[in-house]
Amino acid sequence: MKRSTVRPRDVPLRLWVVLARAFDAVSRHARTSIARFGLGVTEFGVLEVLYHKGELPVCQVQQRILVESSSTTYVVDKLCDRGLVRRRPSPSDRRVTLLSLTAAGRRIIERVFPRHAEMMRHAVGALSPADQDRAIDLLRALGLGAAERHKAIGELEPLPEP
Amino acid sequence: MKRSTVRPRDVPLRLWVVLARAFDAVSRHARTSIARFGLGVTEFGVLEVLYHKGELPVCQVQQRILVESSSTTYVVDKLCDRGLVRRRPSPSDRRVTLLSLTAAGRRIIERVFPRHAEMMRHAVGALSPADQDRAIDLLRALGLGAAERHKAIGELEPLPEP
């Protein structure tokens, strides 16, 4: 006799649930931390990636901050308006726009990032360093595998009967 | 000589990054799966929790679907409009509203959930069952620890100099 469709032992579904919960719990730290600086999480993400990687095409920034392209445009617009980020056309590929920090943008992220990093270190500090290593390995494999499998299902997409 | 503020060995920050990436990759499966049924992820979450737990107060549903209370109101409104969920005042506590599935709501989630579950099992299938178990333990500890630590910082909240 089974009690419901999700048995307590349905390991994959449990993994999905705890993954979502863990992400939610940790990302709340990020939101709290970043909100103090008067930035949105996505805005911070753009500044951070440009700070650490230097000038980058919009599309590469987009992949790293994990939002859709139209949202990236929106966030970059705001950052340009605030004078923190600069756009310039790529000389090698006329489709792409390169993004980089302005002096003001660099000043802000330099001041803000260390404190944010400290906050995030504390957020995940419930795991020992050894367990953090283990978690990184498992999550990397999980994420890469899921991304691969997701590309593979793009071909299907049959709709069910209404 | 250090190359940047985030050294390759800053394990906690790396953990945060791979956690976000893994969540993103896996949650794309959820979105794709659920979109086929003409539901939003949050709407699906409400139906799913009511399906598996029975009638529940709004606040308990909210905690499980990981959105803010006002968003819960919004989603529940839509589900009620579509005749999939029903509200009724709690007899024991006049602050709370109890939510339950209508017959139509139950029909939908019963039809849709098994396929969704299968999709999610596939999404996390890159990890062996043993690794899935390990990941669950680590993520549970990580999530609980982060939630605890986040409550603890509510008292602070000092703003930096502008």
Place this chain on the structure above:
DNA sequence: GCTAGATATCTAGAAATCGAGATATTAGAT
């Protein structure tokens, strides 16, 4: 019993995000 603080839900308006599609450019195959 009464009051202060906690809890549950909802409202209103602003902000963030998405999806579909437009446009321009490039890369690859013929």
Place this chain on the structure above:
DNA sequence: ATCTAATATCTCGATTTCTAGATATCTAGC
């Protein structure tokens, strides 16, 4: 050389989500 498919960015409109705060109720301590 040309045509097709892929890529990069952006626009527009709709949807979703959040924040702040209003209201009502409950609980605990006095």
